[in-house]
Amino acid sequence: MRSRPVILHLDLDAFFAAVEQRDKPSLRGKPVVVGGTGPRSVVSTASYEARRYGIHSAMSGAEARRRCPNAAFLGSRFGAYRMASDVVMAALHELSPLVEPLSLDEAFVDLSAGDHPDLGAEAVRVIAERLRATIRHRTGLTASVGAGTSKLVAKIASDLDKPDGLLVVPPGDELALLHGLPVTRLWGVGPATAQRLQRIGVTTVADLAAVPVEELVGLVGQVVGAGLAAQAAGLDDRAVVADRETKSVGAEETFDTDVADLARLRDELDLMAGRTARRLRGSGHSGRTVTLKVRLHDFRTLSRSMTLPGATDDESTLRRVVRKLLSEVDVSDGVRLIGVAVSGLSDHVQDELPDLVPAIAVPVTAPAAASPALPEPARRWPPGLDVEHTEHGRGWVQGSGVGRVTVRFETAHDPPGRVRTFGTDDPDLAEVPPAAYAWVQ
DNA sequence: TCTGGGGTCCTAGGACCC
DNA sequence: TCTGGGGTCCTAGGACCC
Numbered sequence: 001m002r003s004r005p006v007i008l009h010l011d012l013d014a015f016f017a018a019v020e021q022r023d024k025p026s027l028r029g030k031p032v033v034v035g036g037t038g039p040r041s042v043v044s045t046a047s048y049e050a051r052r053y054g055i056h057s058a059m060s061g062a063e064a065r066r067r068c069p070n071a072a073f074l075g076s077r078f079g080a081y082r083m084a085s086d087v088v089m090a091a092l093h094e095l096s097p098l099v100e101p102l103s104l105d106e107a108f109v110d111l112s113a114g115d116h117p118d119l120g121a122e123a124v125r126v127i128a129e130r131l132r133a134t135i136r137h138r139t140g141l142t143a144s145v146g147a148g149t150s151k152l153v154a155k156i157a158s159d160l161d162k163p164d165g166l167l168v169v170p171p172g173d174e175l176a177l178l179h180g181l182p183v184t185r186l187w188g189v190g191p192a193t194a195q196r197l198q199r200i201g202v203t204t205v206a207d208l209a210a211v212p213v214e215e216l217v218g219l220v221g222q223v224v225g226a227g228l229a230a231q232a233a234g235l236d237d238r239a240v241v242a243d244r245e246t247k248s249v250g251a252e253e254t255f256d257t258d259v260a261d262l263a264r265l266r267d268e269l270d271l272m273a274g275r276t277a278r279r280l281r282g283s284g285h286s287g288r289t290v291t292l293k294v295r296l297h298d299f300r301t302l303s304r305s306m307t308l309p310g311a312t313d314d315e316s317t318l319r320r321v322v323r324k325l326l327s328e329v330d331v332s333d334g335v336r337l338i339g340v341a342v343s344g345l346s347d348h349v350q351d352e353l354p355d356l357v358p359a360i361a362v363p364v365t366a367p368a369a370a371s372p373a374l375p376e377p378a379r380r381w382p383p384g385l386d387v388e389h390t391e392h393g394r395g396w397v398q399g400s401g402v403g404r405v406t407v408r409f410e411t412a413h414d415p416p417g418r419v420r421t422f423g424t425d426d427p428d429l430a431e432v433p434p435a436a437y438a439w440v441q
Numbered sequence: 442t443c444t445g446g447g448g449t450c451c452t453a454g455g456a457c458c459c
Numbered sequence: 460t461c462t463g464g465g466g467t468c469c470t471a472g473g474a475c476c477c
Contacts, residue, residue: 040443103447221452
């Protein structure tokens, strides 16, 4: 526990959807859903307008469409989100070197490591308001900020005054704040734990605080049990940790329909192994433990792993290991997801000695017959994609189908723009990377 | 048309070593 | 012919988070 409210938690409001509304003026004030466009996809983020229809993160796209068929359903534009996130994280680093990102849109900051003469509640409020204004100016996005004497309190506080809010919890007010909340607001209380707690009559943090630690430990295990007891008592001295090390890297994919064909599964597995290897190399890692993840048609999830004598980031090694692991799983009833992950990471890529990789007997598949002159794949125009037309300029894909693509021509600083329709093979139309947001002076 | 994709952390059992 | 205990590594599964 700190004596002053020096821990900030910042959370960008409806982040992905807010970036879309910022960059697509015609969608401002309207229900926008990012994700949920594919047959088995789920919602990543819903704008506040869409939330009024009951749409929320992790809801299936089908359900979201049922609730609000007229919402704009867009694919993710990670490039744009990443750029906005980088600007926000840079603003946080101006306050303190101790910044711990939790995701693209969330981070803790420990102000006590920064250059601040006064960190009383009122001074912290001023710092946080200035931060929110800076972020609004540089990114066009709103952020909610919570501040308190611990991570626990700061995180809860940022959530209590959302969106576009600020709540500084003065030292001494922590328990009063926590005890009124449902247990599900605490770290580590998901559906399973919430259900167990409910069975012993615990639904609020105040209820939880009345339960002896030993009983909690018996109910949910040593670590979670002790953690819950501490949170209920308002005790949390976890440090803000900058530069957390990556522990694993992987790639996975859910199929539109279940796949039972072994050759097809192996092809998909090769793709996942390739993505994983590229990501490993991109982050300068290599790892020893290779894990295959398989989700069966009935949603049961299996994993098979193998630890190699030495660390690797090599695509063909991953392919061989993961194929071997696949041969240990019965996939004849169909598979809905397949994934590859590498853990046991080393800090940097090592020279791989060939004899470190065990010889693995892999079922040999006939090499694909060299197919002459593959037909040009059809150009894909997912909704939300950034495009540019030689005559009409920049815009985004509003929809596509039956050989046509509809584009709205507008950018962040325009008024809502006009819509035009083109053939999907129009040579004047091209995909472009997301534009950087121009800070308005 | 139920249930993504990127992760982290914990538990429990068995192998193996001292 | 009795039988320990601690530590580490590996594997599989599950809960949880954004």
